[in-house]
Amino acid sequence: MRVGPDSAVACGWMPAREVRMTRLDAPAAAAVPADDLAGADDRALVAAFLAGRREAFDLIVERHRRAVYQLCYRFVGNHEDASDLAQDVFVRAFKGLTKFKGDSSLSTWLYRVGVNTCLNRVSVKRPTTESIDAAPRIDDRAVDPLDLVMRDERAVVVRRAIERLPPKQRATLVLRVYQELSHEEIARVLGSSVGAVKANFFHALGNLKRLLHSS
């Protein structure tokens, strides 16, 4: 599976300011000194890359790799597949950056690439089901161990139920709850309307309720 987001809600990985691109100024970017690239914003990095500066893409990877990896992980649920998917997302981004028009932020665009990559993967490969033992432990030493075990078991059941949701509902749920994107941002990532995003979110929760009851 694979990745991508951005939102009005607090989002730790996002750059401090939303980068809006109306036009990429490639000739100017080509002239940015190498030392200045590290401090350049996403827009400048994209422009520099499109002007032929390969190292600008390395900085884009460095800046967005965690968010992309986490998105992938939340789709596939294991490290091996998540890292493969995240790599795939960046390879696709490398090839497709010329199509990035700057209408949205780079992070939103990467989320779009990521979600598409993840959904494609999900459609051809059943997600690996994790064992109870593989469930991450919550570091809460004040909690009764028995409660912890039960919580872990419940979490595994919920994640399995999420894996069974239709692709768009699953993507919406992951982007909203785990990646903390706003409905508007999810709409941009998925190429749909805010109304459709809210409807998907509503149906995702409704379907989860049904799946959890049946399990």
Added chain:
Amino acid sequence: MTHLTSDQLVDAVEGTLSADRAGHLEQCATCRASAESLRVVLRDVQLASTDPEPSPLFWDHFSRRVRTATDAERVPVTWWRSVWGPVVAVSATAGAIALAVLIRQGSALPTGVPAPPAPTVATVDADVSEIITSVAGDLSFEELKQSDLVPSRAAVDVAVSKLSESQQRELMRLVNERLAGSE
């Protein structure tokens, strides 16, 4: 009053419901139950969140993997590079070919015979020829190709089609001569 729509139920769960609809929610047991059941599922989803955080060593390894995977790809360039690069290359190559043909043809003409009307490229003077030679003269075909200095087949066809009949014959003779020399 009508019950909350699905959008409004989502807003209610997220605490962004408008004041007038919030008033309905307070008074409507059905809507309150619907919102509460969504809230319970949402809490389950939140608690099921994994917080994937690989080892710090993973990130450098990951960047290297991406770098290796993308090294095999060509760096995409913007339109102004992709358009002007070939245009300049085609123009320079076509100019060089035409110039060579004209020079050869000029030397082959019998004295007293007026030269044919010079094509536009004939205005290219010896200085330009020198520049082209100094830039590309020492490069192999493969090097020219890697530098995007080799025009496309279609561009060459267009350039050749603009030569006069005698120029084309001369070009053919030069090509044959070169091919024979390489055998």
